[in-house]
Amino acid sequence: xxxxxxxxxxxxxxxxxxxxxxxxxxxxxxxxxxxxxxxVAKKVIHPAVDMGCVTCHAQxxxxxxxxxxxxxxxxxxxxxxxxxxxxxxxxxxxxPVAGGECLICHNPHSTDNPKILRAPVPDLCFYxxxxxxxxxxxxxxxxxxxxxxxCHNPHSSxxxxxxxxxPPDLCFMCHVKDDFISEAKKKHHAPVLKGLCLKCHNPHSSPSEKLLRADVPDLCFKCHIRDEFKGxxxxxxxxxxMCLFCHQPHQxxxxxxxxxxxxxxxxxxxxxxxxxxxxxxxxVSAGMCTLCHDIHGSSNVALLDLPITDLCLQCHPxxxxxxxxxxxxxxxxxxxxxxxxxxxxxxxxxxxSCHNQHSSDYIHLFRYxxxxxxxLCPNCHGLKKGYKKQ
Numbered sequence: 001x002x003x004x005x006x007x008x009x010x011x012x013x014x015x016x017x018x019x020x021x022x023x024x025x026x027x028x029x030x031x032x033x034x035x036x037x038x039x040v041a042k043k044v045i046h047p048a049v050d051m052g053c054v055t056c057h058a059q060x061x062x063x064x065x066x067x068x069x070x071x072x073x074x075x076x077x078x079x080x081x082x083x084x085x086x087x088x089x090x091x092x093x094x095x096p097v098a099g100g101e102c103l104i105c106h107n108p109h110s111t112d113n114p115k116i117l118r119a120p121v122p123d124l125c126f127y128x129x130x131x132x133x134x135x136x137x138x139x140x141x142x143x144x145x146x147x148x149x150x151c152h153n154p155h156s157s158x159x160x161x162x163x164x165x166x167p168p169d170l171c172f173m174c175h176v177k178d179d180f181i182s183e184a185k186k187k188h189h190a191p192v193l194k195g196l197c198l199k200c201h202n203p204h205s206s207p208s209e210k211l212l213r214a215d216v217p218d219l220c221f222k223c224h225i226r227d228e229f230k231g232x233x234x235x236x237x238x239x240x241x242m243c244l245f246c247h248q249p250h251q252x253x254x255x256x257x258x259x260x261x262x263x264x265x266x267x268x269x270x271x272x273x274x275x276x277x278x279x280x281x282x283x284v285s286a287g288m289c290t291l292c293h294d295i296h297g298s299s300n301v302a303l304l305d306l307p308i309t310d311l312c313l314q315c316h317p318x319x320x321x322x323x324x325x326x327x328x329x330x331x332x333x334x335x336x337x338x339x340x341x342x343x344x345x346x347x348x349x350x351x352x353s354c355h356n357q358h359s360s361d362y363i364h365l366f367r368y369x370x371x372x373x374x375x376l377c378p379n380c381h382g383l384k385k386g387y388k389k390q
Contacts, residue, residue, distance in 0.1 A: 032060075042110035048082065049109055056108070076100035090156035096128075097155050105154070122146040136205035138212075142174075143204050151203070168195040185251040191223075192250045200249070217241040231297030237269075238296045246295075263287040277359035284358050292357075301346050308350035309337045312357075319351075325373055343380060353380075 032053045033040070040049055048055050058072035059065035067074045073081070079102055088097050096104045105124060106116050113120050119127070122134070125148050134143050142150045151170060152162045159166050165173070168181070178184070180192055191199045200219060201211045208215045214222070217229075220243050229238055237245045246265060248257045258265055263275065266289050275284050283291045292311055293303045304311050313320045323333025339349040351357070354376060355365045362370050370376035 039109040042107075043112045044114060044116050045110040046108055046116050076102055088155045091158045092160060092162055093156040094154060094162055120146070122148050134204045137207045138209055139205040140203055140211055166195070167197050168192075171197050180250045182251060186253050187255060187257050188251045189249060189257060215241070217243050229296045231294070231303075232299045233301060233303055234297040235295055235303055261287070262289050275358045278361045279363070279365055280359040281357055281365060308346075308348075308352050312351040326377070
């Protein structure tokens with residue numbers, strides 16, 4: 001019996017000697033809440049807290065603790081014990097995360113905000129990011145609603161700017177893809193087709209409508225050469241910067257992204273009755289407005305590609321090679337240029353002095369009432385009573 005008693009005593013001593021040092025000193029303070037109740041007083045509590053304080057503070061109140069705050073490891077390594085490190089170390093990492101500064105954004109114990117954030121989003125984001133860059137005349141609805149994490153991953157991402165996916169796929173999470181890149185449409189604006197939404201739009205806020213990076217037409221001239229849209233004479237919509245009055249910015253069914261086919265587009269401003277009289281110039285009846293006119297700007301009157309008579313001779317070369325119409329004893333044929341015409345709109349004698357270049361109710365597209373060439377002549381040579389300048 002005495003032998004068995006000695007064996008039991010020695011066994012107890014061995015247990016005390018070897019196991020007591022292994023028992024965390026934190027266990028000497030089993031009810032941490034007696035002193036640290038404020039740490040878990042908020043609505044959202046870190047799950048690790050429910051697992052017991054010693055889950056993280058493994059050396060509580062030990063003077064020779066290896067790490068600050070009596071933690072079992074240093075800094076972010078504590079977090080990696082539970083959180084998957086791969087989710088925080090993708091190609092692009094949020095600087096606080098890269099620096100292992102989790103506690104800049106998160107409270108390790110409890111807060112009144114989701115994800116134990118120190119402040120609600122976007123207020124938390126504005127601790128570092130300049131708030132004024134996200135507030136302007138035009139603000140992206142997700143930004144205005146403080147939904148930063150709808151587009152950005154707050155930790156790391158394989159996409160630039162920590163985006164949750166690449167544009168335009170990111171944009172199409174909210175915007176209907178077929179409204180911008182539809183296979184049913186024939187024409188697409190090159191930046192849109194390439195998914196370069198941010199070439200034209202600021203994703204956060206802008207002083208320009210539609211979140212544009214600049215007002216139209218200045219935005220357009222970031223790609224298109226400004227001087228190619230200027231001339232001595234300029235189309236009014238161009239001069240007024242109304243590019244979108246004629247062009248679709250994303251996609252369309254008409255070449256050049258026009259909002260309608262020619263000449264219907266032109267008739268949005270120009271009175272169609274001036275172009276649809278009894279007799280029509282073939283290019284006009286075919287809707288070939290741009291055969292004669294530069295729709296943006298020109299050095300010639302009426303936005304013509306060439307001076308009036310020179311332009312006409314492109315299709316009617318015979319007129320310039322032989323006497324035209326009736327002549328006199330001193331002149332073979334009627335002149336078609338090189339003289340003043342006080343009745344003409346631009347003061348110069350041109351083909352348009354006698355002919356309406358668009359349409360007419362009279363033969364040969366005559367500008368004035370006439371059933372024959374000679375009936376036209378008195379309109380200039382011997383002014384008729386009641387004549388009105390056209």
